[in-house]
Amino acid sequence: MRDDAPDSGFGTERAADFAGVPDAFERLWTPHRMVYIDDEDRSGERSGCPFCRAPGLDDATGLVVARGVHAYVLLNLYPYNSGHLLVCPYRHVATYDEASDEEVAEMASLTQTAMRVLRDTSRCDGFNIGMNQGAVAGAGIAGHLHQHIVPRWAQDANFFPIVARTKAVPRLLGEVRDELAAAWPAAL
Structure with missing residues (x-):
């Protein structure tokens, strides 16, 4: 997705919308995988x-x-x-x-x-x-x-x-x- 393209609603976000230097990478969020991360303790x-x-x-x-x-x-x-x-x-x-x-x-x-x-x-x-x-x-x-x-x-x-x-x-x-x-x- 280009920086000037609208959000498709499919879980991607434009890097230009965030603080810092835009890096031109799209972000594809996969919240279903949080079950693995949430189950891990600090050790x-x-x-x-x-x-x-x-x-x-x-x-x-x-x-x-x-x-x-x-x-x-x-x-x-x-x-x-x-x-x-x-x-x-x-x-x-x-x-x-x-x-x-x-x-x-x-x-x-x-x-x-x-x-x-x-x-x-x-x-x-x-x-x-x-x-x-x-x-x-x-x-x-x-x-x-x-x-x-x-x-x-x-x-x-x-x-x-x-x-x-x-x-x-x-x-x-x-x-x-x-x-x-x-x-x-x-x-x-």
């Missing part, structure tokens, strides 16, 4: 960490796709794309350098398997894989290490998220979880 520990809670639930309720010894895979409750997975250690550690060698190795192995399963089940064309370390780096849940695996398809980006505040996710989470869990190879 960085989480009283209701969803990544600590999920493994204690049955797999369907916790959206758990696969379980390892040191880490597990679950669907993202707020996916960027259908099949958006997270790989988490069971242990509540905040950053990659705090994870044990065993946790790191298993997270890597689970990530590789997740890529194969997603490619086989969804026919995706590629992946975004990454970790945001700390709240300042964009981690929605900064207190518990997690790696994102986002399947991507040619032409999967569109105007819905920007213009209509809508993300097109064509399949239900439970349906995707069931399909991925069924396709996950048995433990060796």
